[in-house]
Amino acid sequence: MDAGTLMPQAGRDGSESGYRVVNEDETVDIYLGLDVGKGEHHATALTPAGKKAFDKPLPNTEPKLSELFAKLQAKHGTVLVVVDQPASIGALPLAVARDMGCQSPTCRA
Numbered sequence: 001m002d003a004g005t006l007m008p009q010a011g012r013d014g015s016e017s018g019y020r021v022v023n024e025d026e027t028v029d030i031y032l033g034l035d036v037g038k039g040e041h042h043a044t045a046l047t048p049a050g051k052k053a054f055d056k057p058l059p060n061t062e063p064k065l066s067e068l069f070a071k072l073q074a075k076h077g078t079v080l081v082v083v084d085q086p087a088s089i090g091a092l093p094l095a096v097a098r099d100m101g102c103q104s105p106t107c108r109a
Contacts (some may be wrong), residue, residue, distance in 0.1 A: 028103065029077030032069075036083050036090040037058070045072055045079075060089070065096045078103060 030053055033040040038060065045054035055082065058064055072079045081097040081104045083090035097104050 027078055028080040030071060030072050030079050032079055032081045032102075034058070034081065034083045034090065034093050036085050036093060038089055041093065043068060045076075047076070060092070061094055062092065065093050066100060069097055069100045069102055073102070074099070080104065 018024060028048065030045050032043060032045045032054070035044075038052070041058045041060055043054060043056060043058045044052065047053055054068070054072065058068060069079060069081070074098065079102040081102045083093055083104075086094055094104055
């Protein structure tokens with residue numbers, strides 16, 4: 001039996017606060033990568049098979065982030081959110097993702 005994989009974990013402010021174990025039984029239905037920017041992000045979502053489900057610019061606002069996460073959850077199920085800068089401008093998307101029940105290797109406890 002695999003003990004799991006160690007993944008970094010960040011606090012709500014985005015600073016690294018340690019690690020958590022990700023187990024094989026945790027399922028992900030859609031992977032969402034965010035290339036974050038001050039005014040606009042670029043979001044790309046992939047299915048586990050590698051098919052693009054979303055690939056568009058996204059305004060850097062809580063309502064637009066929430067809307068995208070909700071749409072992906074409704075259509076696909078469990079969403080894993082990954083950002084390229086979790087400790088700075090990526091902190092808002094991670095906080096919104098966590099509040100909406102999305103998984104993230106950098107913010108999920």
